[in-house]
Amino acid sequence: MRLYDALSAYSRTGAVPLHMPGHKRRPEDYLVGAALDITEIDGFDNLHQPEGLLRDAMAYAAGVWGAEHSAFCVNGSTGGILSAIHACAGRGEKILVARNCHKSVWYAIELCRLTPVVLTPPMVEDTGIFASIPPKMVEDALQMEENVALVVITSPTYEGVISDIAGISAAAHRHGVPVLVDEAHGAHLGFGPFPLGAVRAGADIVIQSLHKTLPSLTQTAIAHVQGNLVEFGAFLRSKNIFETSSPSYLLMASCDGCAHLLAERPAQIEAWYAILADFSAQMQTLRHLRLLCPTDSPAVFSADPSKLIVSVRGTGLTGPALLDRLRREFGIELEMASADYALAMTGLGTVPEHLDAFAGALLAIDATCRTLPADKPIDTPPVPHLCLRPADAISAPQADCPLHAAEGKIAAGYLWAYPPGIPLILPGQRIDAATLAYLAALRENGVALSDRIAVLL
Numbered sequence: 001m002r003l004y005d006a007l008s009a010y011s012r013t014g015a016v017p018l019h020m021p022g023h024k025r026r027p028e029d030y031l032v033g034a035a036l037d038i039t040e041i042d043g044f045d046n047l048h049q050p051e052g053l054l055r056d057a058m059a060y061a062a063g064v065w066g067a068e069h070s071a072f073c074v075n076g077s078t079g080g081i082l083s084a085i086h087a088c089a090g091r092g093e094k095i096l097v098a099r100n101c102h103k104s105v106w107y108a109i110e111l112c113r114l115t116p117v118v119l120t121p122p123m124v125e126d127t128g129i130f131a132s133i134p135p136k137m138v139e140d141a142l143q144m145e146e147n148v149a150l151v152v153i154t155s156p157t158y159e160g161v162i163s164d165i166a167g168i169s170a171a172a173h174r175h176g177v178p179v180l181v182d183e184a185h186g187a188h189l190g191f192g193p194f195p196l197g198a199v200r201a202g203a204d205i206v207i208q209s210l211h212k213t214l215p216s217l218t219q220t221a222i223a224h225v226q227g228n229l230v231e232f233g234a235f236l237r238s239k240n241i242f243e244t245s246s247p248s249y250l251l252m253a254s255c256d257g258c259a260h261l262l263a264e265r266p267a268q269i270e271a272w273y274a275i276l277a278d279f280s281a282q283m284q285t286l287r288h289l290r291l292l293c294p295t296d297s298p299a300v301f302s303a304d305p306s307k308l309i310v311s312v313r314g315t316g317l318t319g320p321a322l323l324d325r326l327r328r329e330f331g332i333e334l335e336m337a338s339a340d341y342a343l344a345m346t347g348l349g350t351v352p353e354h355l356d357a358f359a360g361a362l363l364a365i366d367a368t369c370r371t372l373p374a375d376k377p378i379d380t381p382p383v384p385h386l387c388l389r390p391a392d393a394i395s396a397p398q399a400d401c402p403l404h405a406a407e408g409k410i411a412a413g414y415l416w417a418y419p420p421g422i423p424l425i426l427p428g429q430r431i432d433a434a435t436l437a438y439l440a441a442l443r444e445n446g447v448a449l450s451d452r453i454a455v456l457l
């Protein structure tokens, strides 16, 4: 039985709730969903020791995504990523990590006192967007480095760039090292015509936010574990550390509902893909703005078409200015903007009217743009040179420093733009002139960044 149906049936029984939570299933105090919000009462299993309804729901989800084991996560992909890295940390002291990983990965590295060996992906030409991590980069790094606990890659990236996870996994497995894919933005991959996802491509651990692209409540995620390099039990033990001991039944019912939806409503996925194709066709008539297609770049293995990247290069607009015009003039709210582009994210809940409105707004703004002589692209972010482990830098004596005076100093904290939460400076990194020039260029183009950072004394 679907968890949602079990909760609905239970809420109609009129059972007296002398147990947590304190709202007693009364929705009067603005508690949307209170009627279904229970705790681990008899018959409703326990996420951290699943033996009934939840065990069955998670086994069903594993079947839907094609994994050996799956577990619902109620603290987002953040909780899943912390658990996955913590579970693998004992395998070695180093971690091979893509430079464009989310802050949850870096926090896990800090917490587990790992030494990051940073893999810097190439850039999609003239865009400021990271391209795919080539399998050879992983292979070469593993030839050089010993005692590597794990390889961590983000795929798809925030902008939808997908790496060759099959090739990366094959390279890592030749060295006996497991691969964790942060697929927070790709729970829909492999369904309908969308490109292959990381589970079926052979990664060992895959963490997906269900809430980012599927109709699921915020904070819902799922972890998939397979193969013999990572023990599912070890992952669950770590998940117990990082996840609440009172997981929300609303969130878990939402996870379960997503799995059923993917399996039972393929037409809805096809329809989403079809409206994306229509939108892309309409955007061919733009004269100044440009809908980017990352797969045009030879440095991109594959891309998720659900992320819509609008380039403003050569129009006189910045990404944040485009985002602002869409909000103020058309009531359209985008996900984020960087210096040279703005990013719209679609999901399984996107309807044709959303994309018609977006297309109309872009065409109207495009008509007010001019094409200017090609402006100089922002330099690619410099490769960070780490002098210390992040954990050691963070715990060392430090002082707050204005960025303009930080050249040559070693960072004792992170600097990032949020979203997307990818570090621009890492703790332990020597701050060089190239990094400061890159940050200044981002700021000049409207990207909000702190102008101070903690540095080692």
Ligand SMILES: Cc1ncc(COP(=O)(O)O)c(C=O)c1O
Binding pocket: 075, 076, 077, 078, 079, 101, 102, 104, 154, 157, 158, 182, 184, 185, 209, 219, 220, 221, 420, 421
């Ligand atoms: C690439 C990536 N990984 C992980 C996360 C964390 O996901 P969650 O918000 O589900 O914790 C995010 C959040 O934006 C992200 O962009």
